[in-house]
Structures are given as C-alpha cells and as structure tokens.
Amino acid sequence: MTQEELSVLKADKTVDARGTSCPGPLLAAKKAIGEIDKGQIMEVLSADEGTRRDIPKWCNKKGFEYLGTLEESGYFKIFLKK
Amino acid sequence: MANKKMTLALFSGSVDKLTAAGVILGGAAAEDMDVEIFVLLQAAFAFKKENAMTNERVAEITDKQDEFLASLKRLNAPHWTEAFRNAKEMTNVKIHICGFAGKVWHGEKLDDFIDLADDICGIGEYMTAAEESDINLFI
Known part of the structure; x- marks a missing residue:
C-alpha cells in the first residue's frame, strides 16, 4: 500500500x-x-x-499480509492483515 | 505443517548470554517453533533456585558489567527468566537439566531448580533431539 493509503487506513486492532x-x-x-x-x-x-524488518518476514512465514510501514516521529506504525 | 524444531545447548550461566538466549527464544516463540533446551554445566548454576534472580555475572566485556546491567533496565528488557517464561507460554518449550551439571552444583532433584525446568535428563536425549532439529545452537 502507498504511504497515503496507509495514513488513512483504519486498523481493527492497535498493539x-x-x-x-x-x-x-x-x-x-x-x-x-x-x-x-x-x-x-x-x-x-x-x-x-x-x-x-522482522514483522514483514514474520508475516511472510505465518501467512499474513504485510501492508506497509509508516514512519512517525520516533516510532513506526507497521500494518498487517490477518 | 509440523512446527520447526530448535535445540539449544545452554552452557553459560552468565546473564549476558542467558539474556541473548532469551531473545532468541522470543524469536522461536514468534514462529511457533518447538524448542528443547538442555541446561549444561554453568547454566545449571543459574537455574538453581537460590541463584536465578541474584546471579549478575557476565561472561564477556566484564569491565562493563554495571553499564550492561543498567542498560537492560533502561531498555525495559525482561530478566532472562521472564523471557524464558514468556517463550514457554507462547510455544512448546521444554527445559531439561543435565543430571551431571545439576550434581556439580549440588542440585540432585528437579525441585532444586527454578520452575522453568521440566525434568532432569542425560546427554542421550540431547543427541537425539539435536539430530532431529532444524536449528541447533550452543550458547
């Protein structure tokens, strides 16, 4: 997904x-x-x-879909679909 | 599909290497690996009930022990026993105390060790498990 798409994506769960x-x-x-x-x-x-770097690899191994990462101030938002 | 298997020959009784083992266990847990840990000589010291939470020995860069221990707190890193416990809760982890190692530290029975330990075994079990594993580590 593009950064624009990710920025408006509504997650069902936040960790x-x-x-x-x-x-x-x-x-x-x-x-x-x-x-x-x-x-x-x-x-x-x-x-x-x-x-x-780990979450995309983990998604690939476990059969989840890695959607992308947003870089925020001092942290990352990493999106995935089960 | 069957879970991948990892065996860990855990020799070290120092918190730096035990912490590293805990990090690797976390990775194995995230991937649902089946893990068998064989607690060998110095690690059996760290697994004794009276030592697990008080032992602060480090194996390497020993002149920076204080900085290392302070950094673990600063980074909110779990104590190695907690990391091991988390992994046990998340995937299939069995922890075996080497019978010889236990005796070296006057640990004759399972109750002499922290409750993370599942049993006391001989080296034959390690050899069999290592032969069947996808990943085999010595720490």
Missing part, C-alpha cells in the same frame, strides 16, 4: 509496543494476532528498528 525492545514488539504482535479475525487489520507501534 502499542513502544516501551519494549526486540523481541518484545514481535511477541506482542504474535499474542495480539490471535485476537483478530482473518481479514482484519492490525497495526503495531514500535520504536525498534529491528521490528520494522
């Missing part, structure tokens, strides 16, 4: 993992993915640069 270091955000995402239905969208907020 705020900005207070944790790797692998905290990834584990928070894994926990939360069980709480949404197939086809729903989740955004993961993380200040961890490694997570920005």
